[in-house]
Amino acid sequence: MVALPLRLGTRGSPLALTQARMVRAALCAAHGWPDDAVIIVPVSTSGDRIQDRALAEVGGKALWTKELDRALCERSIDLAVHSMKDVETVRPVEIAIAAVLPRADVRDRLIGAPSFDALRKGAVVGTSAPRRAAQLLRMRPDFRIVLFRGNVGTRLAKLEVGEADATLLAAAGLERLGRDDVGSPIPVDMMLPAPAQGAVGVEVRAEDAAVRDAVSAINHHPTRQAVRTERALLYALGADCRSPVAALATMEGGGIRLRAEILTNDGSLHLAREATLAAPEDAASLAADMLAEAPAPLRSLFAA
Numbered sequence: 001m002v003a004l005p006l007r008l009g010t011r012g013s014p015l016a017l018t019q020a021r022m023v024r025a026a027l028c029a030a031h032g033w034p035d036d037a038v039i040i041v042p043v044s045t046s047g048d049r050i051q052d053r054a055l056a057e058v059g060g061k062a063l064w065t066k067e068l069d070r071a072l073c074e075r076s077i078d079l080a081v082h083s084m085k086d087v088e089t090v091r092p093v094e095i096a097i098a099a100v101l102p103r104a105d106v107r108d109r110l111i112g113a114p115s116f117d118a119l120r121k122g123a124v125v126g127t128s129a130p131r132r133a134a135q136l137l138r139m140r141p142d143f144r145i146v147l148f149r150g151n152v153g154t155r156l157a158k159l160e161v162g163e164a165d166a167t168l169l170a171a172a173g174l175e176r177l178g179r180d181d182v183g184s185p186i187p188v189d190m191m192l193p194a195p196a197q198g199a200v201g202v203e204v205r206a207e208d209a210a211v212r213d214a215v216s217a218i219n220h221h222p223t224r225q226a227v228r229t230e231r232a233l234l235y236a237l238g239a240d241c242r243s244p245v246a247a248l249a250t251m252e253g254g255g256i257r258l259r260a261e262i263l264t265n266d267g268s269l270h271l272a273r274e275a276t277l278a279a280p281e282d283a284a285s286l287a288a289d290m291l292a293e294a295p296a297p298l299r300s301l302f303a304a
């Protein structure tokens, strides 16, 4: 039996807190616990504090996880909730992903214009994601990309005051914040999402068998497999948060369909492939094929 209450660590942004409440609700429903069996503990991360530079420049995804990792290892929390999109592919051995919630809408939404075609020549698009910038420039080399950081609310406010003509945000985050009224979803064939977009994960101390078991009750296996596959591709590419990579795995008839795309930052070179895999680890062979086929300037962006 697991000792209650469980302390669930999270970033303090409105989206992170919403996701923490989703995890709490799922755990309490699965085990018949009262709401106060899970205490939400907001932890401030470097990623939340640094707002003026692209994360890729200042230390990458670890900025979102470092403080929560430490709190977990120091036992000041028992669980940590993350947007899996923001979690590095290699995790500390002391930490295990115990559950992934059912995936939300994986698409990006375009906000500020009904479609890309509707945006004028030279339109300014705000984003800080290398993937989104590269995909936008591939489609529309005339776009001017400006750095847009901060949480979802901040980015919408920047758009509101005219810092850009349009921006892209994950449908999943907007929906969770009750803002799915803004923008329009972009089909995945037009814009393949980031690896693990739309998936929320729960991490625990690897040695904490009782907590790990309790949390595994809320794991959604198909989402977990998809996230594993997309993260295995990232790992095999030697990609980090600076690398423009898109990937989407879907479970189809016992197999895993993996679509993947790599691009140069200016979108001038890109390679898209898809494969049906028997297991998540097989993503490594698709990654190897892609690197073998990629022209040198594209291949050189990856460390593999």
Ligand SMILES: NCc1[nH]cc(CCC(=O)O)c1CC(=O)O
Pocket: 083, 084, 085, 086, 152, 168, 169, 170, 171, 172, 173, 196, 197, 198, 199, 200
């Ligand atoms: N990089 C920030 C981030 N991390 C996860 C989400 C959205 C939620 C999700 O993908 O699960 C967002 C915001 C965005 O990209 O619009």
